[in-house]
Every structure is written in C-alpha cells, then in structure tokens.
Amino acid sequence: MAAEPVLRLKNIVKKFGAFVALHGINLDIRDGEFLTIVGPSGSGKTTLIRLLVGMDSPSEGEIWLNNSRIDKVPANKRPTCMVFQSLALFPHRTVGQNIEFPLKIRGVGAAERTARARELLELLRLPPHYQEKRITECSGGEKQRVALARALAFDPEILFFDEPLSALDYRLRKTLEKELKDLHARTGKTFVYITHSLEEAMVMSDRIAIMREGKLEQLADADGIYTRPVSRFVAEFMGEVNLFDVEGTAQGGLHGRGVEVHVNGQMEDIGISLGQGERGTLMVRPEFVRILESSGTSDFIVRGILRAEYALGSRIQYEVEAADGSRLSVEKLREDRYQGAIGDELVLGWDLDSTHLIRED
Amino acid sequence: METGRTTRIVLYAYGVLAICFLYLPLVSVGFASVSQARYLSFPIRRYTIEWYGEALDSHTVSSLLTTSFTIAVIVTVISLVVGFFGALAFARYQWRYRNLFQKFILLPIFFPQAVLGLALLIWFNSVGIIPSWKTAIVAHLVWISPITTLIIAIRAYAFDASLEEAARDMGASTWTVLKEVTFPLLLPGVVAAGLFAFLLSWGNFPLSLFTTGVDSTLPEWLYAKMVSGYSPLVPTLGMLSVLASLAILFAAFLVLILAKSFKQARGTE
Structure with a gap:
C-alpha cells in the first residue's frame, strides 16, 4: 500500500448556520485502501461524505486529491463517484443504459459504451442479457450490482458508498459485504464507505474511522477498534x-x-x-x-x-x-x-x- | 354467493346509471345536430347531416375554430413551461418563500372564473390594452398555469432527489441532468398537464367572455347563438368541439403508445 495519501482532509469544518456539523476533521485516505467511516446518525458522517463527493463545500479547511485541491470543485467535475443509499438508479433506463450513463456524458461512442457495460456486468457477475433488463425488474441484490457497475464505469479515482446496504435484509447484506470486499480486492480502487454499523465496517475495511458529534474519535484497523478502543463510546459502539x-x-x-x-x-x-x-x-x-x-x-x-x-x-x-x-x-x-x-x-x-x-x- | 351476486348487480346498475347521467345530455346534443327540425323532439322524423356540411363550409365557423385552437395551443405551451419550472420550485427545492409560493399559486384556481375574467378586463382597460384573443391567452394562463403546475408537482413530489445528485456526481452538467433525468421522469406529468391545459382552454367560457373583446371563441359563440338566433348549427358546432377534444385525447394516447413501442424497439436493438 502506497504511503502517499490519495485524498487528504485538512482541518475540515462545516457549519449550518450556528450549528457546527464537523469540527476540524483531519484524515488521510491511502491509495487503494478500503476505509469505512462509522458513526451513529447525527455524527456528521453523511455531511462529511457530501463534502468529499462535492455535493457541498466545507466552511473551512482543504480537501486535496493527489496534488490538486478540490474542495471548491463541484461534484460533476471530480474524478470520484458515489453509490447512493437509495442507489439512485434511473428507473426510466435499462440496466445497460444506466451503466453507460457516465460514459455517454463523457462522449464515449455507442459501441465502446456497450462493450464497457458488458465488461462491467461480467465483473459484477451479472449475465450479459441484463443489459436490456429494466431496473424495475431487478432484485435488490441485482440493483446493488448495477449501481456498482455504473459507479465503476468511468474508472473513478475513488468510490464512495453512502450506506448502500442498509435497506437490504440480513442475509443479502452479509453476502454483499463479502462481494464488496472481493470487488475491492479485484479492482484495486480506493473505497470510502459510510455506515452506522460497525459490524459491517469490520467485515470489509482495511481501516475504520469512528465519528462522534462531528469529530473523528478513532482511526484504526478492525482489530485496533475492537480490542483497543480509545473511549467508552467506541467500546460500546461495537456491540x-x-x-x-x-x-x-x-x-x-x-x-x-x-x-x-x-x-x-x-x-x-x-x-x-x-x-x-x-x-x-x-x-x-x-x-x-x-x-x-x-x-x-x-x-x-x-x-x-x-x-x-x-x-x-x-x-x-x-x-x-x-x-x-x-x-x-x-x-x-x-x-x-x-x-x-x-x-x-x-x-x-x-x-x-x-x-x-x-x-x- | 347470493349476497355477493346482489351486490355486484347493484354496483353494475349504479355504474351504468352514473355513466348515463354523465353522457346522455351529450348524446341528445348529438341527436339535435342531425335533426332537420329547428327544435329537437323525439322521435326524430328526418335525419340530416346538412348542418355539418354547412358548419364546415362556413367562414364564421372556421374562424371560431382557428381562434379557439390558437388560444388553446399557445396557452398549453406557455402553461407547460411555466408549470414545469413552477412544479420544481413547488415540490423539489427548499427556498425561503416556498410556503408562500405554494399558497399563492393555488389562489387563481379557487377564484370564481367570472370574477377573475372581470378583474382582468378592468385591469386590461385601466392599463390601456384593448381586449382581443391575445388578452384571452393571458386570462387563460392565469387560471391554467396553476393547474399545470399542480399536476406536474404531484409527479415531482414522487421524484427521488438523489437521482439528480447521482447524475451530477457522474459528471452531468445542470442542463444534462435536466434533459436526461428530470425531464424524462416528469414527462408523464407534463403530458397529463398538457392535455388538461388544452382542454380547459378549448372549453373555457367565462374567462373568454370577458377578455376576448371583439374576437370570439367557440364556447362564446355557442352561448351567443343560444341566447339569440338558435339554429341546429349550435349543437352541430358543439358536437364538433367535443369531437375535436376527443381527437386530441386520442392523439395523445396514440403518441404515448408509439413512444413506448419505439423505446422498446430501441431497447432491443
């Protein structure tokens, strides 16, 4: 794993009026790692990921992607992509059209788009004929995979995940956690994942960042978080x-x-x-x-x-x-x-x- | 089951009665339009379609149809543009005066149309605009734009905001998001609103009466002829107006079906 961070957060502060949602977050995300940001609702993790993706900008602080500062760059100009909690698959488009969407925006030709979509379907272990399938006809697990394929389509530098598994039933969630970890290993991409479930984080992540009331409470690997928590809060958070x-x-x-x-x-x-x-x-x-x-x-x-x-x-x-x-x-x-x-x-x-x-x- | 059967018969009877109640008057207009007698009486002794021939030949009729149609088309187009963006403001975005906007946009619908027409006429006069079919467009818009806004807003409420955010995150510009995501998803609402706008403008009487000035729309003419100088041309034109409405509905239906099959054909390409 490269020592140089791919994404660097310097003293990120986010205020909504008088309310301070993030109190000076410092975080280095390593190239190729699977980092999970965990926290209860209201801890600021969703606010943080919105800043990382570019759907909002910080009140103070800097975000650096490799060697360029990106905290003022809007989401559509950033080489990163997010898998939404709702998955945000376009219901009026087929599976293939959904996957091709980011490529179409970038002006990639139809033949190349189709070929890439087929490649991604294979990577996500979906049969090729799914290209013509309607989104509404896909099961929960299939939708997850389509959303992943779409997010990977334009080869983003970092993939963000905003609790994409939270709406699924337990068994499917467990399967997909492992698939996601496997996908991370196969693509070698940097994954930044948000969840309120530390259990989910422990299964998948290389490192876990625990958030509490807008601050980073602890950053460690799963073992460190589980056996050497820095606070009662972290200790109690994990079961x-x-x-x-x-x-x-x-x-x-x-x-x-x-x-x-x-x-x-x-x-x-x-x-x-x-x-x-x-x-x-x-x-x-x-x-x-x-x-x-x-x-x-x-x-x-x-x-x-x-x-x-x-x-x-x-x-x-x-x-x-x-x-x-x-x-x-x-x-x-x-x-x-x-x-x-x-x-x-x-x-x-x-x-x-x-x-x-x-x-x- | 005995009771189930009785209930079913009662329900059927109720349905048939309701339909008769709604459509029988229209049928009688149809009969009146094909009767040779000056006044409608049953049974009709002699059927004729001469009034239809006369209607189609008449310059008055064609100018009436042109005026009504022009107004309805322009009202539809403008009220759809206003309604589309109005619906986004109504349902999708949080902004300071949204609550106020949501209430004010509805007011014209609840205003009695005759009062609204009168108010607009007085206003046109006081600012020195001579009423004509063009001012009628403004009057129709005041009443119809809120309706198109509401219809599209209902669709916009069911819209998952993360779809737009996701499109943006994948690199789409504001315009591309509108074109590729927002508009296609609101399209069923836009089509429904367009039909409403056209038909409400086409059949509107009170607003037109006050604001068309020397010009006349079809409903206005029907009324004027009923008051003075009835001839079977009145029910004939009434029927033609209904048929035109039906044609529009049918055309819209056809367009939707064609669009769907076209999409499927493209999907399986």
Whole structure:
C-alpha cells in the first residue's frame, strides 16, 4: 500500500448556520485502501461524505486529491463517484443504459459504451442479457450490482458508498459485504464507505474511522477498534462490552468497583496502569470472560448471579448480575455452553492480556 | 354467493346509471345536430347531416375554430413551461418563500372564473390594452398555469432527489441532468398537464367572455347563438368541439403508445 495519501482532509469544518456539523476533521485516505467511516446518525458522517463527493463545500479547511485541491470543485467535475443509499438508479433506463450513463456524458461512442457495460456486468457477475433488463425488474441484490457497475464505469479515482446496504435484509447484506470486499480486492480502487454499523465496517475495511458529534474519535484497523478502543463510546459502539470504573492505587495497581484485581507488578509492562488517583475504564469483551470453578483464580474476578441466557446462534450469551447490581455479559461458543441453571452463583474471571484500559480526558 | 351476486348487480346498475347521467345530455346534443327540425323532439322524423356540411363550409365557423385552437395551443405551451419550472420550485427545492409560493399559486384556481375574467378586463382597460384573443391567452394562463403546475408537482413530489445528485456526481452538467433525468421522469406529468391545459382552454367560457373583446371563441359563440338566433348549427358546432377534444385525447394516447413501442424497439436493438 502506497504511503502517499490519495485524498487528504485538512482541518475540515462545516457549519449550518450556528450549528457546527464537523469540527476540524483531519484524515488521510491511502491509495487503494478500503476505509469505512462509522458513526451513529447525527455524527456528521453523511455531511462529511457530501463534502468529499462535492455535493457541498466545507466552511473551512482543504480537501486535496493527489496534488490538486478540490474542495471548491463541484461534484460533476471530480474524478470520484458515489453509490447512493437509495442507489439512485434511473428507473426510466435499462440496466445497460444506466451503466453507460457516465460514459455517454463523457462522449464515449455507442459501441465502446456497450462493450464497457458488458465488461462491467461480467465483473459484477451479472449475465450479459441484463443489459436490456429494466431496473424495475431487478432484485435488490441485482440493483446493488448495477449501481456498482455504473459507479465503476468511468474508472473513478475513488468510490464512495453512502450506506448502500442498509435497506437490504440480513442475509443479502452479509453476502454483499463479502462481494464488496472481493470487488475491492479485484479492482484495486480506493473505497470510502459510510455506515452506522460497525459490524459491517469490520467485515470489509482495511481501516475504520469512528465519528462522534462531528469529530473523528478513532482511526484504526478492525482489530485496533475492537480490542483497543480509545473511549467508552467506541467500546460500546461495537456491540457487547463489559466496562468497569477503576482508579490507580498507591502501590501502582488498580482498584475498581465490583471487580477484584489479582495482578500486581506486571500491569505497567502492558500499559494497564494508572497513576495514583487517576481514573480510567477497564474493558473486557464478553467472549474473553470465563466461568470459573468456585476455587479458580484469574487476573480479574467478578462474582455474581446468572440472570439470563440468550441464544445468539453459534454463541450463547449470559447475563450476570454482580454483587453491586451492575450487569456483565459473557459469551460462550455453543459447544462450551454453561451447564448450570439461571440463579446459580458464578465466579467470572479473565486475564490481563484480554483486558484493555481506556483513558479518557 | 347470493349476497355477493346482489351486490355486484347493484354496483353494475349504479355504474351504468352514473355513466348515463354523465353522457346522455351529450348524446341528445348529438341527436339535435342531425335533426332537420329547428327544435329537437323525439322521435326524430328526418335525419340530416346538412348542418355539418354547412358548419364546415362556413367562414364564421372556421374562424371560431382557428381562434379557439390558437388560444388553446399557445396557452398549453406557455402553461407547460411555466408549470414545469413552477412544479420544481413547488415540490423539489427548499427556498425561503416556498410556503408562500405554494399558497399563492393555488389562489387563481379557487377564484370564481367570472370574477377573475372581470378583474382582468378592468385591469386590461385601466392599463390601456384593448381586449382581443391575445388578452384571452393571458386570462387563460392565469387560471391554467396553476393547474399545470399542480399536476406536474404531484409527479415531482414522487421524484427521488438523489437521482439528480447521482447524475451530477457522474459528471452531468445542470442542463444534462435536466434533459436526461428530470425531464424524462416528469414527462408523464407534463403530458397529463398538457392535455388538461388544452382542454380547459378549448372549453373555457367565462374567462373568454370577458377578455376576448371583439374576437370570439367557440364556447362564446355557442352561448351567443343560444341566447339569440338558435339554429341546429349550435349543437352541430358543439358536437364538433367535443369531437375535436376527443381527437386530441386520442392523439395523445396514440403518441404515448408509439413512444413506448419505439423505446422498446430501441431497447432491443
């Protein structure tokens, strides 16, 4: 992957009247990467992509595409293309005419356009006779592929996606996520994808940027986001997580409400330590929490009562109420299912290396 | 089912009655136009088509038809242009005075036409314009443009704005977006609005009465002849007017079908 960014955002600010939608975004998008921008609704991700595509211009800051500044260039003059949430396929045109549209605008001859459309249909694994098919006759998944083919038609430098999968049912979405990742690998293009689903982001992306209230909260690969979130917000955004408020002790250890800490000394080595009186949040994902024998030991221990059990398919989730009333979740593979019953007293434990400490200002 | 059958019969009867109620008067005009007697009475003793021959030969009639047709065509064209862009402003774009615009554009429709005609006549006089068929065009436009705007706006409301944005994103200029995306998608609304505009202008009486000055349209002439000097030429011309309307409708229908088959032929090329 080239070190030089293909798209560079410098201190992007966007205001709508008195409302500040984006507070100085800095972001380098690498050539050929699959970057996903994730955030809840209202986090500014849609505003951001509209600026990147050129449907709106920033109040402050600069956007550079390779070596040219593009933040004042309108959408139709930019060598980028977006796949819309609604897909925006022209209902009055056939599949072929839709795919050829960007080429027709660029004055490409009819024969060449048809040939290119056929090539793209093949790339998207749609049969060639679809060229004559009406958009209204296509299924949801086929429409996705047609929209992708159309976006790729004029060979844009960057492809943007504005939650194109959000309207589809779960199974189809899962299939298309993988197809999209595969398409990215085959075309080698830079993909910038927007979604509110971190799960979707994790499946596809090389890097994930998390947005919150108009700011970039964290930029990392899927692993980094999942195991080393920079804030409670990011930690909680990705599904289930157990969080404990902790404070540094005079001995260099940690003291937390509702959690017994049985480690000393090595904490500093792996960065899980706080100065005396300093506050932080201890995080452990449910799948790392083990259900111990009553005499078992572990680096961290929580005692509680099993309150509920949920079947998640391949995994089972347990809800445990700790002594101080807080709730923990534990996940086990179906084959490692806990054999006891609701109401059992449990000892839960996990190790230092599956623990992460969140320091927030 | 017994009840289902009864319901069906009642519904059919209701439908037939409604159609009779709507169209029987028109049929009687048709009969009147082919009766040789000066006044219509059933049964008709002698049928004749001489009045149709007379109508087609008459200079008055041809000038009436020309005036009505010219007004209707010009009104259709202008009201479609105004209505198209008016509908975009009405339904598609957010702008400061949109709410106000949406309300004001509707007012002329609710204004009684006679009052509207009178108001326009007074206004033409006060600014020194002599009423003629040209001023009638202005009068018709005041009433018909809001209607075409509304009809096209209904279509524009159902329009997905991201289609235009997508076209733009793929490199289309403002003009290309209008030509390739906006206009084709609003076309069914434009065709419907055009038919309405033509037929409403063609058949309009109150506005024309006030604003045509010395010129006369077909409905005006029919009225004048009914008041003084009735002859079977009146129902004959009435029938001709209806037939002309039907011809326009039929032509529009044909154009739509041809356009569709042409498109399909091109698609399978």
